[in-house]
Amino acid sequence: MSDPNIRKKEFSGGLRVFSEPLDEATSVSLGLWIRAGSRDERDEVAGITHLMEHMLFKGTPEMNALGIAEAFESIGAQENAATGEEYTVLYARFLPEHLEKALGLMSDMVLRPTLADLEREREVIVEEIKMYEDRPDQMSDEYLSSLIFHEDTLGRPIIGSVETVRGVDHDTLTGFHRSTYTAPNVFVVGAGKLDRDEFERLVEEKLSGLPAGEPFVRRTDPQTPESRFFYKFKETEQYHVSMGSRGLPASSGDRYAMAALNNVLGGGMSSRLFQEVREKRGLAYAVFSYHQGYSDAGAIKTYVGSTTGNVEEAVKVIAEQLGRAQEETVTDEELERTKQQLKSSTLLALESTAARMTRVGRSVITGSELLSPEEISARIEAVTTEDILRLARQHLKLENMYLSAVGPKELDLGGYLN
Numbered sequence: 001m002s003d004p005n006i007r008k009k010e011f012s013g014g015l016r017v018f019s020e021p022l023d024e025a026t027s028v029s030l031g032l033w034i035r036a037g038s039r040d041e042r043d044e045v046a047g048i049t050h051l052m053e054h055m056l057f058k059g060t061p062e063m064n065a066l067g068i069a070e071a072f073e074s075i076g077a078q079e080n081a082a083t084g085e086e087y088t089v090l091y092a093r094f095l096p097e098h099l100e101k102a103l104g105l106m107s108d109m110v111l112r113p114t115l116a117d118l119e120r121e122r123e124v125i126v127e128e129i130k131m132y133e134d135r136p137d138q139m140s141d142e143y144l145s146s147l148i149f150h151e152d153t154l155g156r157p158i159i160g161s162v163e164t165v166r167g168v169d170h171d172t173l174t175g176f177h178r179s180t181y182t183a184p185n186v187f188v189v190g191a192g193k194l195d196r197d198e199f200e201r202l203v204e205e206k207l208s209g210l211p212a213g214e215p216f217v218r219r220t221d222p223q224t225p226e227s228r229f230f231y232k233f234k235e236t237e238q239y240h241v242s243m244g245s246r247g248l249p250a251s252s253g254d255r256y257a258m259a260a261l262n263n264v265l266g267g268g269m270s271s272r273l274f275q276e277v278r279e280k281r282g283l284a285y286a287v288f289s290y291h292q293g294y295s296d297a298g299a300i301k302t303y304v305g306s307t308t309g310n311v312e313e314a315v316k317v318i319a320e321q322l323g324r325a326q327e328e329t330v331t332d333e334e335l336e337r338t339k340q341q342l343k344s345s346t347l348l349a350l351e352s353t354a355a356r357m358t359r360v361g362r363s364v365i366t367g368s369e370l371l372s373p374e375e376i377s378a379r380i381e382a383v384t385t386e387d388i389l390r391l392a393r394q395h396l397k398l399e400n401m402y403l404s405a406v407g408p409k410e411l412d413l414g415g416y417l418n
Contacts, residue, residue, distance in 0.1 A: 003372040006360060009200050014184030015210055017203045018360050020191040022353065028192035029093045029357035032106050035185045035365060037086040038160075039153040039294075040216040047125070047160015048168050048176055050083040054121050055173065056090060057081070059114040071105050079106075083158055086218075086294055087365045093354050096193040100202055103188075107206035110181060118170055125165050132159065136240040136406040137286075137305060143230050143404035144242040148299050150225040182213025189360045192353035220297040222246075229414035230404045239311040239407035243318065243417070244301035245400045248391075250293030250366035256342070256379045257387035258291055258300070258395075263338045264330050264388065265289045265321065266302055270337065272321050277304060283314040295366045300395050308409055312416075315403075319416040322401070325392040329385040342380050347373055 003020075010016045036049055058065050072079045077094035090109060094102050132138050142157050149155030159165075188203045248258050266273035266289030277287045284306040291300045302322075306314045330338075349355040350373060363370045371379065398417045405413055 002375060003370045005372070006370055007196060011183075011204055013210065013212055014182075015203070015207055016187040016364075017200050018187065018189045018364065019194065019196045019199050020189075020356055020360060021194055021196050022192050022356070025192040025353050026095075027093050027353050028096050028099055028102075028190060028194050029091065029353040030099070030102055030106065031089050031091040031189045031357045031361050032110050033187050033189060033361045033365065034088040034110070034181060035086070035187075035215055036088055036180045037084050038156060038158040039085045039218065041153065041156075041160075044164065045160075045168055045172060045176070046156055046164040047158075048164075048173065049088055049180075050159050051122065051125060051165060051168055052173065052176060052180075053081045053083045053088050053090075054125060055115050055118065056109045056113050058118075058121060059116045060108040060112050061114065062108065064116070068105070068109065071101075075101055077102055085154055085158060087361070089361060091354070091357065099190075099194060099199065103202050103206050110186070111207065111209050113177065115170060115173055115177075118173065122165055122168065125159065126162050129159055129162055129165070132157075136234055136236050136238070137303065139232060139234075140240040140242040140404050140406045141301070141303065143232060143406070144244050144301060144402060145299065147225055147228065147230055147402035147404060148244060148246055149220070149222045149297070152220055152222040154220060154294065154297060155222065178211070179213060181210070183210040184213055184215050186210055187361075187364060189357045189364075191356040191360065218296060220294070222297075225402075227414075228402045228417070231410045232404075232406045233408070233410070234406050235408050236406065237307075238305045239308050239405065239409075239411075240303075240305050241311060241315055241403065241405045241413060242301055242303050243315070243401055243403045244299055245395055245397070245402060247291050247298030247300040247395055248293060249296050249298055250362070251295070251368040252293070252298075254387065254391060255293065255368075257383045257391055258298075259342055260335070260338045260380075260383045261325070261388045261391050262289050262291045262300060263341055264334050265325060267338075268341060272324070273302065273304075273318060276321055277314050277317050281313070281317065283310045283317065287314070287318070293366065308407060308411075311407070312411060312413065315413050315416050319398060322396045322398060325396055326389070329389050332385070335383070335385055335388070339380050339383065343377050346376055346380075
């Protein structure tokens with residue numbers, strides 16, 4: 001960590017706490033992070049990490065699910081949880097005077113979940129899976145990930161499948177909690193109006209019951225699929241297409257140059273994809289690009305939603321823009337605009353205690369250096385047009401691109417990437 005305002009303290013057993021006091025803040029954002037995500041699961045229990053996240057809210061020895069909800073509301077807290085490919089996080093935002101109660105409640109949820117009403121909650125998740133299946137844009141992204149990270153757990157849906165979720169019984173979930181929610185796998189992040197020493201004391205007190213254990217070993221090992229293209233039939237009004245290839249780990253020294261490349265390509269309303277596909281030709285309402293960085297891998301993706309009649313031309317234009325990015329440097333005007341956009345979006349987000357807490361948590365999960373705001377600005381300013389061109393040539397080659405499509409009619413969209 002090079003941000004001097006963030007302090008790390010590690011206790012015996014491996015539990016860590018990260019604190020970022022902010023005198024000007026009026027709230028505290030607290031996150032209990034578990035280094036366990038969908039990529040760490042065995043195939044036969046895919047989705048168990050997300051199921052466990054749900055079960056944290058079902059009760060502790062002292063209170064049931066309603067009691068947990070009432071306890072959060074009694075202190076006016078905004079609470080939630082999330083599961084990713086590499087983490088689970090339970091988080092809340094509240095007024096500073098409620099820190100001890102909030103931390104005590106969240107610690108009990110993590111340490112001593114009763115796992116009550118498992119059968120009912122499994123069916124809730126089955127309904128959630130069906131909800132995602134009604135979102136073809138989400139489906140196209142998941143299918144693309146399964147191509148980019150073929151036969152690797154990073155390419156699997158975080159939520160799992162109906163079959164694997166229904167196959168998790170109480171004993172399996174109990175064993176998962178016992179082996180996963182351990183001191184080396186758990187860390188706590190607090191950001192906002194807090195006393196650093198008192199916060200660290202409370203964390204040690206409330207989470208002293210975490211068992212010993214070993215962190216998961218992670219190593220991405222994707223295989224080459226038989227085909228770079230995947231089509232799924234679905235009766236939809238729009239045709240949904242995702243295209244992409246492997247990108248950079250979140251900790252890469254090129255991460256700010258990759259952010260700049262992505263922003264020029266499809267990051268905003270002035271981006272090349274938005275202007276060429278939507279503004280000039282009216283081929284789509286939604287078109288954008290994005291980069292996903294993990295601890296040891298990454299993916300750069302583009303998405304377009306268009307009509308069946310227009311989607312082929314839209315994909316053709318996107319392929320042309322991918323080629324253009326490899327052939328010519330971005331203009332000085334594009335680079336300067338992109339730098340200002342990146343600095344503003346990154347630094348303005350730091351006005352939120354929740355964003356600061358999440359920034360620390362994600363950095364710990366991915367092994368990324370925690371930079372001060374001044375260092376972030378300097379890294380962005382250091383990006384050159386040559387950096388962007390180099391990354392485009394490495395990561396946007398059409399022959400290395402994968403494409404997934406969801407729509408009412410199969411089209412030869414892969415031909416535009418040959």
